[in-house]
Amino acid sequence: MSQQVVIIGAVALGPKAACRLKRLEPDSRVIMIDENEIISYGGCGIPYYVSGDISDAQELQSTTFHMVRDVSFFREAKDVEVRTRTRALSIDRMARQVHVHDLEKDEKYHLDYDKLVLSTGSSPRKLPLPGVDLPGVYTVSGLEEAIRLKGQISQSGVEKAVVVGAGLIGLEMAEALADLWGIETSVVEIAPQVLPGFISPDIARMVRNVLEENDISVYTGEQVKEIFGEDRVKGVRTDQRELEADMVILAAGVIPNSDLAREAGLEVSPQGAVVVDRHMRTSDEHIFAGGDCVQLQNLVTGKPGYYPMGSMANRQGRVIGTNLAGGNDEFPGAVGSFVVKLFDHAVSGTGLSIETASRQGFDAVSAFVTQFDKSHFYPEKDLLYLELVVERGTGRILGLQGLSTGGDSLKGRIDCVAALLPGKPTTKDLSNLEVSYSPPFGSAMDALNSLGNVAENILQGFNKGLRPAEFAELWEKRQDKDVVFLDCRDEDNARPFMDKYPEKWKNVKAETLDLNLDKVPQAETVVLLCNNGARSYEARLKLARHGITNTLNVHGGMSMIKKWGVDI
């Protein structure tokens, strides 16, 4: 079969679909248009280009064998015709034509298609602020803008920067500016936490600490009101303060580019994303769409979601390429996985956070675990700080998020759960999950197994406890409450706290509790602590056996609350 396929957008999904189609159906003609000059690049690499980890922007455009994926590459190597600086104006679905505008020659013409692919991507959410157009204000809309941004840093120098938005890209950009360029960087986020929607407030607090330890100022729950300056940007005014800045980066999320689709009468969601079926086909059978411009089914909630990620686009691109060639491939949806490097830490997650789960109507609860990524007796290891989200009643796993200095280890655990999520796993599946094991790579009971076990104990009512933020609140108000903190560790560990807080901090180690019931403090609430929450869990069970049930276990233990930053 020979057909003419037009692809609108040539960054991630477009090129993938084009190349896959040409491999399967070499006689078809493929014309790919893009309004920009630079095409087919790894947009997710932009923060690393800005930071200098990647020295040359062309590396983001290059194949593994260092060939730049430009117009002539696609022509010669792939037999795909690319027309850059060419904007799609409208789609005539009856005539199967795309009307386009050659921005270079300022000419308008049309392209016929048998099949059309919309890979129009997304645009940075525009903030309706005074000053957004001042020189020195950037979004992270694409590689061309990133090159200008880096040019300003390397040529003019930047002393102070403000990043508006603490999502994935905002934080990656903040690190890029602060870490390698030494720019005094602030992040302003309107939500009450960093990475809103991705992680719980507890994990977010730990991430915030990582940022602050690396000299980034973080202002959450704060709204930017104005970007000020005359010839150039001079700063940002929020509802709470004024921040000087030579550079402002707007990273307030992205919105799907769906105007073309909407104007052509294709189905578009209320949130503005193109609606596609599992074959990545739009409401017009001749038109496919994928990547940042479409909505996908969330495989945890069953509801539509929006997943603007380069990796998602690439995988969908192959499915579309196959289907353009008459195949019948499916892209079932997304679970919502992410990983981000922030200085020496990684933050990663999949599925729903506890807050997202509640918002979606699940009766959900969290299990916190801190555990080494290797055997505890193995010398080199990193702590994993993990929060598992499970549904009450069913024990169904809804999501997992966490952070660690062992980034690859963390990602491995998250990806395991991501792989399981579409199959609606329960805590039992995690308890028994057979991850590979030897001491240099894990524990006999892996952190994932522990999470399954802890979650089950919580659901069955054995392990009742405090999230880090709940502990922090109780700790802060300890003088006003009838609460005592019982350290279940060895005296060596407990002594400094007993000396500092003689009224409130007591110590009986978990193993000798049965013999020392008289030393258990009498209080309305006894908060049990150990290093990671396991020893104090045993203490809770022992006390319950003796009728002492007014106890709460600190989930994740001292490790977790220290990471959270309780002032203790």
Added chain:
Amino acid sequence: MSQQVVIIGAVALGPKAACRLKRLEPDSRVIMIDENEIISYGGCGIPYYVSGDISDAQELQSTTFHMVRDVSFFREAKDVEVRTRTRALSIDRMARQVHVHDLEKDEKYHLDYDKLVLSTGSSPRKLPLPGVDLPGVYTVSGLEEAIRLKGQISQSGVEKAVVVGAGLIGLEMAEALADLWGIETSVVEIAPQVLPGFISPDIARMVRNVLEENDISVYTGEQVKEIFGEDRVKGVRTDQRELEADMVILAAGVIPNSDLAREAGLEVSPQGAVVVDRHMRTSDEHIFAGGDCVQLQNLVTGKPGYYPMGSMANRQGRVIGTNLAGGNDEFPGAVGSFVVKLFDHAVSGTGLSIETASRQGFDAVSAFVTQFDKSHFYPEKDLLYLELVVERGTGRILGLQGLSTGGDSLKGRIDCVAALLPGKPTTKDLSNLEVSYSPPFGSAMDALNSLGNVAENILQGFNKGLRPAEFAELWEKRQDKDVVFLDCRDEDNARPFMDKYPEKWKNVKAETLDLNLDKVPQAETVVLLCNNGARSYEARLKLARHGITNTLNVHGGMSMIKKWGVDI
């Protein structure tokens, strides 16, 4: 409910089951017996204790909070009574009694039980060789023997060692001796490859290279005939050579300790493992068994298998503990995951290797992929060398194995597939698998996605090629065959080979093939090469379009065959 539970064996599963039971049902009495003095230790850590990575054997016996898990720990902290140096002699199932022998006092008596747990573990396979009892000959049967072994090294000094058996433990022990002690170490393996049953001969060859690069001599396909010496071991005689040695370690696999069970009339498999159901119950409803002494269902083949791993034992221990307390937990079986550190490399796998798959009756084929664990444009990264095993016809994934210097990254990928395997995934599931992504942690198309894609292309006949060993054979016989090697990379890469092999090595880069068909060599077989097999795959499709179909692609490309060690 209050009952008396007797547990035979106190290393991994026994203590886990005991503690879980006591948490759920504190009033029950638990008596755990073991014929050894040292109990409850991380046996998988023995090689790292021997190497010196772990300085003190007690660390393997300690909790995360550095408390030694000895008899008094179990008594005081867990209310579990442990009787060490106590051997179980027989089980009287009618009377529900275990007859035991106190080896210390040389007294025999019996213990009544309501429920009995067999966690009798495994023993090193005994080799019927002359000299196995000479001083200086060890197995790796437990921590006590490991302490003696390390004592010999540190006190008397060892210059030369021979390890018999190239399984997981054999190779870990070989590294322990060679790496940190600098002992001249040889490994002798009767099978034609290292890690037989775990990985294909191709991957095994790469592992062998890692060992040899680290000064370990590897003799495969070689049978040990005798261990010789007078007062002490002096060496090992194989069917092909004599190897001097001050120390010999026998690591020829393990066999389940099932005599007690068999003599009590419990169902035991022809291979000698105790048969249990999904609740870990034996053929006697009052007797549970788990860990190294039982067989489990292989969740890929559906057939019984044997998985003597500490991690498996721990997870089963919790299930047994729950069920002892009246629960109804299941342990569905195993997929067979492993990971082993060998010097700077990790070797890991899950499911079936290509050979095991064929032996089990699957019509299986391999897909090889070499890909960076991070984005190719990100500065720090390691290559993953992976082999995916898939079933023809169905596209079902049967297993994944590989090696890498990025151990945590490799393990993460293997564990993802391990998590999927029970659900009988296909190549499509892997192509679309949503692993978390950002450039410091992966590629937009992760190596797992690439494996799914490559496997699909192979199954559909688009990608026809050579395994590393097949390439090596063809390369060695190249002068006698009508075969030409077409390098599809840039001329820079190809030039050295063209100069060295002017008759056989040609170059047309994949991207310009259509325009240079006249330069494509005329030969019965054209072997296509590039760095990783992707560019040469494109070349194969292009040539096919022009009627040139006598082509073979080198799977995994130059990276893979170099790692294999083709002399090129």
